[in-house]
Amino acid sequence: MPSFLATLPLLSALAVTPAATGAPPSILVTRQLAETAGLNVGDVVSLSCDPSGAAARPFRIAGIYEPTPDPMRLVAKRFEARLHLPDMIGLTADPRDPLSPESVTAINVALRDPADAAAFGRELEARVPGLVAVPTARPDDGSGPFVVLERFHLAIALVTVLGSTAFLLSLMVMRAEERKETVGILRLIGVSRRHILLEVLVEGLLIATAGAIFGVLFAWVTEGAVNRFFQWRYDTSLVFVRVTAGIAGRCVALAVPLGVLAGLVASWTLLRRDVVALLRR
């Protein structure tokens, strides 16, 4: 039984040939490669590392798999094949290099305690000079592509919030103006500013909460459509948008106070005026 499978990320030449004598070794190919090249399980293909197709070897497709989605390779065509390691070495080894059959690109190590990764890596490098041991979970130095994208999206979100706040304030100012006479009459009959502000606060809280929840629900509903579109566009199973409880909570936590504050600010500009000015047309 083969020990483990290796991945050949780039096939230099690929051809479908009739079955050779003796069962050729089996490989797996990605769904994308199978669809593009019209391959099926059971087909025999030739693989070569030479662009001219020299030294090609036959392999039988034993299965078609969905490659693990890799956001770093989002736009790359996932034309990949997985071979048994001896087959991979046999195909790619440099005959002039006697160490070639004993060489691999990388060894993946799973530790009993993942927290030991950095220390384990350092010790390994110290014991085997020339070896590079890198923990897969790297410390965040703020320059990773997705960290940068997150900052970018956050900046866009902040600008959107700013625009929305201006919009919200203008609507609240208009609403307050509509109620100018009502507020004037209330003040005239003796209702205090504090009482009116409290009423505005409760009203604002209800509207802002309802609006925020509606917004989150709308985002949750459109999440599926956005993911489906980009999964189709990039032929991947990556999830692009996910409305998590944390995100929903942050949105509500920002929207509700903004809504309430906008209502209070708009109403206060009204309540500052004297009663006569409020009642005057």
Added chain:
Amino acid sequence: MSAAPIVEARELTKVFPMPAGPVVALDGVSLRIEAEEHVAIAGPSGCGKSTLLHLLGCVETPTAGTLALDGRDVAALHDAERSRIRLTRIGFIFQRFFLLPMLTAWENVELPQSEMGTPKAQRRARTAELLAYVGLEHRAGHRPSQLSGGEMQRVAIARALANRPRLLLADEPTGELDEATGAQIADLLDRVNADGTALVVVTHNAALAARAGRRLAMRSGRLA
């Protein structure tokens, strides 16, 4: 000199379709108003006085009947033509003044003239003349919010006279004014009428109605 009446209405009817059933606001009203006449229409609330005024002013179209202004049948006219008639032949005054709050008194009076296409120099002259006529030349630059109720109504009268209409329609012109101010407005309206503009006033105010040359009573959509 034209012998045709300013307004000739025959069997004017106005029915408003409502969810609960049609409402007959005017039921076969016939009316004739001569040039320079002063007519007052009185009646209880909901009797159709304002509806009649709106029909005479070409703001509404009748459901049935005919209406002629200066001998011209206006009942079936297109909206643009009715707008033109309102601009050139009819002036309107309302209970709530309805001045444009962002314009000064001068600009409110000038507005119908600019809509008419009157040249600027003529507009200026006419506006100054009208504001002087209503006694507000010193308040020309003030906005409605800076004027009293009586002053606002006087500006409204000046605006209504801007394009020299032959007919002035007033819907409760003193409704929002105290007695003394109302009397001043009534005096002004008398003067307008005396200067040659026919006047139709809808009012609850008995004193105002008493000033009219002819008084009509309305009840349940009909002239009594």
Added chain:
Amino acid sequence: MSPAGLAWRSLCGQPARAVLGVAGIAVVGALLFDMLLLSRGLVVSFRDILEGAGFDVRVTATDAPPLLGPPLRDVEKLTAAVRALHEVRDAVPLRTGRAEAIAADGSVLEVELFGSGAREGVGWTVLEGEGLNPSGDLPVVVNRRLAARLALAPGSKLRLRGTCQASSAVPPVELTVQGVVAFPFDAASGLTAMTSFAGFLQVCAGEEADLAELLLVASRREAGAEGAVAAIRRARPDLNTFSNEQLLNRLQRTDFSYFRQISFVLSSITLFFAFLLVTTLLTVSVNQRLGELAVLRALGVRRRRIAAGLLCESALLVGAGGLLALPAGALLALGLDRILRAMPDLPEKLHFFVFEPRAVLLHVALVALTGVLAALYPVYLVVRLPIAATLRREVVS
């Protein structure tokens, strides 16, 4: 008073609402402008870098992205054959590897190493000294960062040890610095050195000779890039030959597609938001002024004029906001560009947001269209306004 004059007065009558409306449109418009800049920013910037490098055609072994696929073989013969083509002015092979630069104190720096065939010196800006002269004794040119880290100047010695093959330990080689240059594709924190082919093979001892990852080609002006591509494809149909434009089209479809799409999505959202904002502001404004509008109609003012007034109001709001959006967007673009350029391994000269007059024109057109569309519903309300019923309602209320 003209419709524009009335519209201006109407807005001035409610200054808080007008200012907030303009501010909202300015912010949203700034985002729209930035997304328009982003939609083509990478392509424009990358094109500038490619053209600045001095070569308009590239040849690789396969259609894998440049420097990532299998190497070209028999490069010397290939280069000579391409140079001999009538359409070609110059052809320079390029191979890539990695090396360690050894400082005086024994510490090492990871360096990106290039081996270049003879060239006329195009493709970089010489900051000190001169460009790469292959006839010199193991020449090397370095970028400014490497020069600063190791205190290098023209004439200094640089010790490099190749790390091109992981399984080999090669002795360091001493090269002579001929110049300090700015490479077009230098990353912000990258340390780069370029030597001759001979120098590369010495530093990366054991590497197969006569290979190159890329052949850089400059076309003759009369033939142009397309002519040179066609000629090379005829001569060597087994290779992958493409012009700068073709490379850009491919990048636009692949690597840059995320930013293109996000710019499209955000542009659409901002336009919709602006449309919603202006429609709401105008509709509420109309609803608050129904009595006034009914009176204007009662006075004889035509629907057309009132509709024109509303369109002017929309134009003033959107126009003022849209104009303010341009400088605001320019500032925002600087900030967003700075955020995105923090991505690792990007060429230092690459920008995501690049100003193009086309973007301003498109911004103005989209904002104007939004203003017109946003006014449609309020205009519809005004045109359909029942004068008498409105007057009656105003009196009662």
